[in-house]
Amino acid sequence: MENPLTPRRAAGARPESLTRFLRDLGPRWQSNIRDASDRTKETYLPHLAAAPKAGVEVTRDIAYGPHARCTLDVYRPAGAQNAPVVVFVHGGAFVRGDKNINAEMYGNVLTWFARRGYVGVNVEYRQPPEAPYPEGGRDVGDACAWVHRSIAAYGGDPKRVCLIGHSAGGTHAATYAFDPQPGKFGEHIACLVLMSSRLRADAGAENPNAAGVKAYFGEDESQYEARSPVTHAAASKLPMFIICAQYENPLIDLYSLEFAYRMAMARRVAPRFLSVADHNHMSLMAHFNTEEEFVGEEILDFCAAAFAAR
Numbered sequence: 001m002e003n004p005l006t007p008r009r010a011a012g013a014r015p016e017s018l019t020r021f022l023r024d025l026g027p028r029w030q031s032n033i034r035d036a037s038d039r040t041k042e043t044y045l046p047h048l049a050a051a052p053k054a055g056v057e058v059t060r061d062i063a064y065g066p067h068a069r070c071t072l073d074v075y076r077p078a079g080a081q082n083a084p085v086v087v088f089v090h091g092g093a094f095v096r097g098d099k100n101i102n103a104e105m106y107g108n109v110l111t112w113f114a115r116r117g118y119v120g121v122n123v124e125y126r127q128p129p130e131a132p133y134p135e136g137g138r139d140v141g142d143a144c145a146w147v148h149r150s151i152a153a154y155g156g157d158p159k160r161v162c163l164i165g166h167s168a169g170g171t172h173a174a175t176y177a178f179d180p181q182p183g184k185f186g187e188h189i190a191c192l193v194l195m196s197s198r199l200r201a202d203a204g205a206e207n208p209n210a211a212g213v214k215a216y217f218g219e220d221e222s223q224y225e226a227r228s229p230v231t232h233a234a235a236s237k238l239p240m241f242i243i244c245a246q247y248e249n250p251l252i253d254l255y256s257l258e259f260a261y262r263m264a265m266a267r268r269v270a271p272r273f274l275s276v277a278d279h280n281h282m283s284l285m286a287h288f289n290t291e292e293e294f295v296g297e298e299i300l301d302f303c304a305a306a307f308a309a310r
Contacts, residue, residue, distance in 0.1 A: 013294070014287075014290070014291060014292040015047070018292075019278065021043050022278045022279060023278055025039065025280065026246060026278060026279075029249075030247075030250055034208075036280065036282075037281070037282045040280060040283050040286055044104075044287065045103070045104055045105075048289060049103065049104055051104075051111070051290060052115065055077060055078045055114075056111050057075075057076045058073060058075050058076075059073065059074045059076070059154070060073045062146075064123075064142055064143045064146035065143075067126055069124050069127070070139060072121050073107070074120070074121055074122075074151075074154050075107070075120035076119050076154050076155055076156075077114045077115070077155070079155070080119055082152075082156075083119050083156055084117070084118050084119070084157055084162070084307060085121065085156040085160060085162070086113045086119075086120050086162050086164060087144060087147055087161060087162070087189070088106060088120065088121065088122050088165075088166075088169075089123045089125065089140055089143075089163070089166070089172055089173050090122075090167075090169045091165075091167020092169075093167070094127065094168045094212040094213065094215060094216035095127055095128055095211075095212045095215050095216070096127070096212075098124065099122045099124040100122075105285065105286060106122060106285060108285075109285060109288040111288075119155055121147055121151070123139075123143045125139035125140065125143070126139055127216075128215040128216050132215070132217070132218060133175075133181075134181040134182050137173075137175025137179055138182050139172065140165075140172045140173055140175070140176040141182055141188075144184075144188040144189055147188065148161070158188070159190070159310065160190055160307045161188065161189045161190055162189065162190060162192070162299075163177070163186070164194075165192075165193070165194055165195065165197055166195045166196055166284070166285050167195075167196050167197060167281065168197075168216075169197075170196065170197020171197055171199065174192070174194055174197060174229035174259075175229060177189070177192050177238055178229055178232040178235045179227075179232050190238075190306055190310055191302065191306035191307075192238050192239070192240055193240075193241045193242075193299055194240070194256070194259075195243045195285070196243070196245055196256075196281050197229075197242075198249075198255065199256060199258070199259045200224075200230045200251075201228045202255075206250045207249075207250055207251065208250065230259045233259050234262065239305070239309065240271035241271065241272040241298075241302045242260050242271060242273045242274070243275075243284070243295065243298075244274075244284075245275070245280050245281055246275060246280075247280040247281070248280070249281050252281065253275070
């Protein structure tokens with residue numbers, strides 16, 4: 001029997017130049033994750049610039065809250081009517097990042113989903129010091145509330161919404177879905193995908209982004225357990241898909257497994273889990289809308305099942 005935790009490798013599709021890059025960089029990812037992340041974005045940029053975008057209409061910087069950073073972009077397939085919806089929340093170690101981190105990312109994620117018939121929503125949110133825990137989760141909740149109220153005007157179906165969070169954005173998405181502090185428990189979404197997400201607050205020496213964790217979760221580490229998404233894994237019955245890369249930022253893959261285990265023990269059935277071979281923490285998002293569609297197809301399959309079960 002195949003080990004479900006063995007990283008799964010997609011067959012074909014990816015250009016050989018990208019395969020060589022990923023396999024060369026991967027084992028060295030943790031030696032300098034900032035530099036490796038920049039190299040990954042630079043390597044994917046020309047591929048994304050050349051990627052198909054026809055038929056996708058983009059409306060940018062729509063306010064969902066009063067703060068200047070509480071904005072979102074909507075990616076709409078031309079002629080969309082009652083289409084399923086993906087809401088995406090980017091990462092950035094809690095203290096940096098942007099919904100448009102360069103000319104192509106993270107719009108590439110929503111472009112790919114729009115090309116597959118979804119309405120895509122790319123969410124920006126506040127950051128510390130003005131928005132410490134649990135404000136990231138509250139912003140995600142406010143964005144999802146906007147989607148619930150307004151997405152029909154863009155051709156989306158508010159009853160079929162999948163929330164996807166990456167890295168710190170996954171932390172905020174999980175806080176919205178599970179944490180009793182915001183207390184929303186994913187009220188406006190049908191399912192949740194957590195990708196390379198920091199699901200435990202951890203400011204230890206192994207975490208190169210410990211300063212960002214402290215900036216968001218606070219200096220008092222005795223509060224971290226109560227503020228960690230993994231602590232609240234049993235608090236929602238939302239359909240869940242947990243994804244991590246083979247080459248992750250330190251401990252993120254372990255915390256993904258811990259979250260999946262705690263949820264499985266509470267529900268008595270394991271959530272869907274995928275470890276993606278060759279990819280690193282950043283390429284897991286950078287590869288969307290390139291020739292490689294394996295992860296996106298897995299998410300589409302998960303969404304279809306979750307929507308059908310409602």
